[in-house]
Ligand SMILES: NC(=O)C1=CN([C@@H]2O[C@H](COP(=O)(O)OP(=O)(O)OC[C@H]3O[C@@H](n4cnc5c(N)ncnc54)[C@H](OP(=O)(O)O)[C@@H]3O)[C@@H](O)[C@H]2O)C=CC1
């Protein structure tokens with residue numbers, strides 16, 4: 001643990017998401033200027049040392065390459081999760097769901113995590129499952145005396161500090177300092193919403209998978225432009241800025257339906273395009289993608305095989 005007033009944050013399984021989240025936190029610490037509102041809920045101790053764990057040399061190099069620019073106190077630890085967890089005050093669990101059992105049931109892990117805050121970003125793995133892996137047979141109340149586990153769902157836009165991160169509501173509620181710390185960490189990388197546990201899989205689909213769905217729509221917009229003669233580079237830039245501008249309007253309070261109506265001049269081109277989208281049942285298919293991903297997310301933690309197998 002840190003000997004000064006700072007916390008040591010260990011990211012176990014530091015790949016795409018671990019790097020994105022650490023990058024957001026390090027960037028925020030470098031550029032920190034807190035608003036008065038943030039200061040009120042500022043945790044008493046903030047992370048100032050970072051451990052990132054992985055196994056391969058390739059992953060270790062990637063972590064150093066991508067996070068080196070922040071000049072943070074970062075230690076990359078290969079194939080020794082227990083040491084990295086022992087040194088931590090807070091552990092961010094960022095490995096793939098299918099090897100969480102191996103990671104948490106490895107010798108010495110339970111002892112290394114005792115008394116600490118464990119924040120999980122694993123898709124489809126409820127808090128109860130993490131508790132059971134660490135302390136089989138103990139009740140939730142008994143586990144809470146040994147460790148605090150919080151399930152969250154960020155997304156890949158953490159890298160540019162534009163994540164939509166969902167935090168699972170804890171029962172009983174977290175101690176205020178712990179809650180402030182979790183919110184502080186997650187608000188370094190974007191926006192935060194707390195949600196009931198029953199909705200975490202749907203939030204995994206909407207927020208965790210959402211950037212992939214939005215990217216597909218963005219590509220389709222650009223493809224249409226290319227088909228009608230716009231050069232690819234300009235079409236990509238235009239599609240991205242159109243999506244950004246649209247989100248800006250909605251986040252500024254405009255309802256999406258009103259936005260659509262305002263763009264649709266009677267007898268104009270927009271209504272013609274919108275009706276073509278409705279002919280293709282785009283709205284239904286996009287919603288279905290979120291519904292499908294929710295069902296798949298709910299199966300990820302169970303170790304079930306072929307979770308993307310056809311259900312029709
Ligand atoms: N990708 C996304 O957009 C999102 C992912 N998530 C969730 O985040 C988690 C991580 O996903 P993602 O970052 O994409 O995955 P990655 O595969 O990019 O990262 C996982 C990392 O874990 C390392 N690793 C594997 N085994 C171990 C081990 N035993 N000990 C320590 N490190 C290990 C791997 O490196 P090496 O093999 O070298 O050890 C790898 O770098 C998943 O649970 C996913 O559900 C949540 C939201 C969005």
Ligand SMILES: O=C(O)[C@@H]1CCC=N1
Pocket residue numbers: 123204208209
């Ligand atoms: O596809 C996945 O399983 C992960 C979880 C959310 C985003 N990516």
